[in-house]
Amino acid sequence: MENGAAQPVIVAIDGPSGTGKSSTSKAVAAQLGLSYLDTGAQYRAITWWMVTNGIDIDDPSAIAAVAGKPEIVSGTDPSAPAITVDGVDVSGPIRTHDVTSKVSAVSAVAEVRARITELQRSIAVGAARGIVVEGRDIGTTVLPDADLKIFLTATPEARAARRSGELRGVDVHSTREALLKRDAADSSRKTSPLAKAGDAVEVDTTDLTLSQVVECVVTLVEEKRAAK
Numbered sequence: 001m002e003n004g005a006a007q008p009v010i011v012a013i014d015g016p017s018g019t020g021k022s023s024t025s026k027a028v029a030a031q032l033g034l035s036y037l038d039t040g041a042q043y044r045a046i047t048w049w050m051v052t053n054g055i056d057i058d059d060p061s062a063i064a065a066v067a068g069k070p071e072i073v074s075g076t077d078p079s080a081p082a083i084t085v086d087g088v089d090v091s092g093p094i095r096t097h098d099v100t101s102k103v104s105a106v107s108a109v110a111e112v113r114a115r116i117t118e119l120q121r122s123i124a125v126g127a128a129r130g131i132v133v134e135g136r137d138i139g140t141t142v143l144p145d146a147d148l149k150i151f152l153t154a155t156p157e158a159r160a161a162r163r164s165g166e167l168r169g170v171d172v173h174s175t176r177e178a179l180l181k182r183d184a185a186d187s188s189r190k191t192s193p194l195a196k197a198g199d200a201v202e203v204d205t206t207d208l209t210l211s212q213v214v215e216c217v218v219t220l221v222e223e224k225r226a227a228k
């Protein structure tokens with residue numbers, strides 16, 4: 001109904017690396033005129049800051065002590081995702097192998113999660129038309145009252161093939177090993193691990209094209225909006 005369409009809608013999309021969270025979330029948000037938040041980019045940004053400032057990544061108490069220092073600002077336009085730390089554009093540097101290999105350790109620290117979770121909730125509340133938020137713990141912890149929760153999966157082989165397609169020169173086998181190592185760390189940490197919320201819809205993207213996944217999620221959002 002017309003009334004329902006005007007209300008903000010909150011969509012949580014979680015899942016492991018390479019399942020299509022970012023591509024799907026951006027496309028769904030753009031198609032439906034919603035904001036978009038990449039929470040992985042925020043954890044990457046705080047990790048970049050720790051590395052740049054010489055913080056010992058193997059020392060959780062050293063990370064916790066400075067977790068409140070960097071100012072992280074996330075853009076929410078799905079057609080121009082942006083992220084800055086203390087005013088510096090870090091959208092490139094947060095994708096380096098060095099940051100990727102350290103982000104699980106930094107994001108396991110409770111003080112880091114508390115700080116970033118608060119930031120994520122304030123961005124979601126401020127999205128007038130609604131928002132698609134993607135990450136690992138959005139449906140379980142950050143936005144447990146989201147209107148729609150999606151949990152994307154795909155086989156490790158499919159995920160590694162997708163990722164190594166992006167990282168030219170890196171072979172599928174080592175990409176697969178690195179992905180599985182990060183999944184294990186993210187799923188086993190104490191504070192809000194990567195997990196499917198009980199009320200999330202699971203979508204296995206292994207044999208689906210990106211357009212098919214987007215269409216599936218858009219349909220689910222429209223159904224939720226109509227029922228609101």
Ligand SMILES: Nc1ncnc2c1ncn2[C@@H]1O[C@H](COP(=O)(O)OP(=O)(O)O)[C@@H](O)[C@H]1O
Nearest residue numbers: 017018019020021022023024162205208209210
């Ligand atoms: N269903 C799909 N089929 C094939 N490739 C996909 C699919 N979904 C995403 N991709 C591609 O896989 C790569 C990783 O997708 P991305 O959205 O970054 O995943 P995530 O955010 O879950 O890590 C990108 O190059 C993207 O274009």
Ligand SMILES: Nc1ccn([C@H]2C[C@H](O)[C@@H](COP(=O)(O)OP(=O)(O)O)O2)c(=O)n1
Nearest residue numbers: 017018039040041043103107135136137186
């Ligand atoms: N909500 C989130 C999002 C990401 N993280 C952490 C754990 C992930 O390994 C890293 C990086 O996430 P990101 O989504 O950028 O990773 P991929 O692009 O899927 O490889 O951040 C998290 O702990 N909680």
